[in-house]
Amino acid sequence: MISQEIFGSPSVLEVENLTVRRGKYVAVDQVSFQLFSGTNTAIVGPNGAGKSTLIRAILGLIPSESGQVNILGKSLNKLGKRWEKIGYIPQKFSFDRYFPLTVEELVALALPKSYFWKSRERKISVQKVLVKVNLEHQSHQRIGTLSGGELKRVLLAYCLAVPRDLIILDEALAEVDATGEVEFAELLNKLQREQGFATLQISHDLDLVSRYCDRVLCLNRKILCQGSPRETLSNENIQEVYGSTLIRYLHSH
Numbered sequence: 608m609i610s611q612e613i614f615g616s617p618s619v620l621e622v623e624n625l626t627v628r629r630g631k632y633v634a635v636d637q638v639s640f641q642l643f644s645g646t647n648t649a650i651v652g653p654n655g656a657g658k659s660t661l662i663r664a665i666l667g668l669i670p671s672e673s674g675q676v677n678i679l680g681k682s683l684n685k686l687g688k689r690w691e692k693i694g695y696i697p698q699k700f701s702f703d704r705y706f707p708l709t710v711e712e713l714v715a716l717a718l719p720k721s722y723f724w725k726s727r728e729r730k731i732s733v734q735k736v737l738v739k740v741n742l743e744h745q746s747h748q749r750i751g752t753l754s755g756g757e758l759k760r761v762l763l764a765y766c767l768a769v770p771r772d773l774i775i776l777d778e779a780l781a782e783v784d785a786t787g788e789v790e791f792a793e794l795l796n797k798l799q800r801e802q803g804f805a806t807l808q809i810s811h812d813l814d815l816v817s818r819y820c821d822r823v824l825c826l827n828r829k830i831l832c833q834g835s836p837r838e839t840l841s842n843e844n845i846q847e848v849y850g851s852t853l854i855r856y857l858h859s860h
């Protein structure tokens with residue numbers, strides 16, 4: 608285990624020897640790592656490396672075969688109100704494009720039940736968080752009419768509508784163009800500095816990972832290496848994680 612003194616901030620997530628099977632296949636094998644408050648960690652690795660499986664097991668969405676997940680010092684099954692502490696932005700958010708739900712209605716769903724009867728307070732809280740993600744002028748727009756980047760920012764607003772300790776993003780920007788990706792990364796970084804939550808995100812963009820993340824976990828069923836982007840994303844490590852094709856690609860761009 609990494610010692611707490613490395614980052615000088617409280618531990619938000621501890622994963623110890625986590626093994627997850629999908630059918631007979633061991634998709635995640637004895638994975639251990641730790642996340643600290645206010646830090647931004649990326650999980651990188653090739654397709655099928657077990658990245659989404661790892662995240663889903665951490666969130667308790669799929670069972671693990673063995674190992675331990677502690678969030679805020681408590682094991683996952685003893686952590687009450689898990690979704691009030693952890694925000695999750697999945698890879699795909701599928702819904703019927705004609706479903707008549709507006710941006711503000713979706714974000715309001717994240718607020719505690721006590722807001723249900725307080726429509727003024729509810730409106731103010733939702734508007735405040737929409738300002739943070741630069742969507743204040745689109746609060747009445749139907750979610751089915753938003754661009755991919757805007758929809759991801761609405762989901763981020765949903766996560767930020769209540770104070771969270773950890774936000775987990777599973778390739779949240781897979782369908783967003785390059786400019787949208789950078790804008791989202793900068794926004795997330797700024798909000799993280801202001802609010803102090805930790806993030807854990809799957810990314811295939813090693814350039815963005817180098818620019819915005821404090822820590823990288825290189826996964827291919829097992830953790831092959833972890834550390835700062837500078838020490839982790841060396842040619843040698845990338846070759847070990849992805850194979851030599853990616854190295855040739857990186858050198859030719």
Ligand SMILES: Nc1ncnc2c1ncn2[C@@H]1O[C@H](COP(=O)(O)OP(=O)(O)OP(=O)(O)O)[C@@H](O)[C@H]1O
Binds near residue numbers: 630632652653657661
């Ligand atoms: N429900 C399932 N049943 C059987 N095998 C599964 C299931 N879900 C995932 N797998 C397998 O587990 C492995 C890991 O899948 P996972 O989706 O976690 O990888 P990933 O690293 O997130 O990939 P990608 O980058 O392509 O999204 C893959 O080989 C996949 O085929």
